[in-house]
Amino acid sequence: MPTRPEPRPHAPALAPAAAHAPVLSVQGLTLAFGGVKALNGVSFDVHAGSITAVIGPNGAGKTSLFNTISGFYRPTAGSVHFDGADITRVPAPRRAALGLARSFQNIALFRGMTVLDNIKLGRHAHLKTNVFEALLYVGRARREEARLRRAVEERIIDFLEIDHIRHASVAALPYGLQKRVEMARALAMLLDEPGEAAPATPGPRVLMLDEPVAGMNREETEDMARFILDVRREWGITVLMVEHDMAMVMDLSDHVVVLNFGQVIAQGTPQQVQADPEVVRAYLGAGDVGELRKRLRGAALAA
Numbered sequence: 001m002p003t004r005p006e007p008r009p010h011a012p013a014l015a016p017a018a019a020h021a022p023v024l025s026v027q028g029l030t031l032a033f034g035g036v037k038a039l040n041g042v043s044f045d046v047h048a049g050s051i052t053a054v055i056g057p058n059g060a061g062k063t064s065l066f067n068t069i070s071g072f073y074r075p076t077a078g079s080v081h082f083d084g085a086d087i088t089r090v091p092a093p094r095r096a097a098l099g100l101a102r103s104f105q106n107i108a109l110f111r112g113m114t115v116l117d118n119i120k121l122g123r124h125a126h127l128k129t130n131v132f133e134a135l136l137y138v139g140r141a142r143r144e145e146a147r148l149r150r151a152v153e154e155r156i157i158d159f160l161e162i163d164h165i166r167h168a169s170v171a172a173l174p175y176g177l178q179k180r181v182e183m184a185r186a187l188a189m190l191l192d193e194p195g196e197a198a199p200a201t202p203g204p205r206v207l208m209l210d211e212p213v214a215g216m217n218r219e220e221t222e223d224m225a226r227f228i229l230d231v232r233r234e235w236g237i238t239v240l241m242v243e244h245d246m247a248m249v250m251d252l253s254d255h256v257v258v259l260n261f262g263q264v265i266a267q268g269t270p271q272q273v274q275a276d277p278e279v280v281r282a283y284l285g286a287g288d289v290g291e292l293r294k295r296l297r298g299a300a301l302a303a
């Protein structure tokens with residue numbers, strides 16, 4: 001696992017107050033599928049500038065939680081607040097424009113399109129172009145397209161080191177690179193409007209990553225871990241991730257939320273949740289405890 005590098009001199013400093021304010025707050029979130037309660041009164045806060053991980057055995061409710069926070073599922077009860085505003089009933093695409101973007105566990109890219117075009121689709125939430133301009137490709141649409149291309153190329157592609165594949169079709173890429181493009185697409189939703197001066201008080205931005213290293217080899221995992229740290233450090237973006245790779249979770253996270261049977265059974269620092277007997281029991285019940293211990297040992301060795 002990579003060790004945390006020192007912040008670069010130009011890293012945006014988080015104001016002390018912002019560093020402690022919950023940018024995302026989930027309260028009493030409940031989601032039922034018929035008789036099954038996928039989520040049952042889930043509450044936790046995600047603090048600005050943090051890396052927060054949600055873990056739990058298979059079927060614990062992690063995907064349901066992500067889908068509810070990002071607006072793909074409407075909760076049966078409870079609320080989601082983003083930057084102090086109740087967004088529980090805000091449609092999913094609007095949440096991205098507010099600053100809450102996500103990636104998907106099973107890559108949701110257009111496989112026949114190029115890397116660049118997939119990333120540009122992530123910008124759609126920000127476009128001011130109306131449908132007629134877009135169809136005719138004139139006026140503001142054309143200028144916006146040019147600015148968009150530059151911004152995407154210069155910032156995201158360079159940042160995620162995918163310059164060499166920008167014109168490649170996504171379908172032709174190895175899995176690890178596809179996951180990186182998926183992250184780039186989500187990141188594209190969060191960047192400031194290209195060409196415009198940064199707002200005086202930029203709103204908070206949260207990048208939700210659904211199993212960002214699932215199916216990756218060790219080298220790909222380490223690359224992704226580095227990118228996640230850099231997203232937070234270079235752009236001050238808060239990260240909320242669901243991940244099964246325990247070593248990575250324990251190495252990167254400031255705060256870990258543990259779900260089991262749709263409920264939060266523990267939360268705290270990586271050290272706190274590792275030591276929590278309820279957490280070990282949950283993984284034991286799911287038959288995963290050997291794997292958990294192995295991975296925790298890996299995390300401790302890497303720390």
Ligand SMILES: Nc1ncnc2c1ncn2[C@@H]1O[C@H](COP(=O)(O)OP(=O)(O)OP(=O)(O)O)[C@@H](O)[C@H]1O
Nearest residue numbers: 033036037038056057058059060061062063064065
């Ligand atoms: N669309 C659905 N319809 C019915 N039940 C569902 C649906 N989605 C999830 N569930 C149920 O809700 C519970 C939580 O599932 P969920 O997929 O959120 O868990 P998870 O923690 O993401 O699991 P995994 O780690 O295997 O991805 C499970 O009992 C699951 O069977």
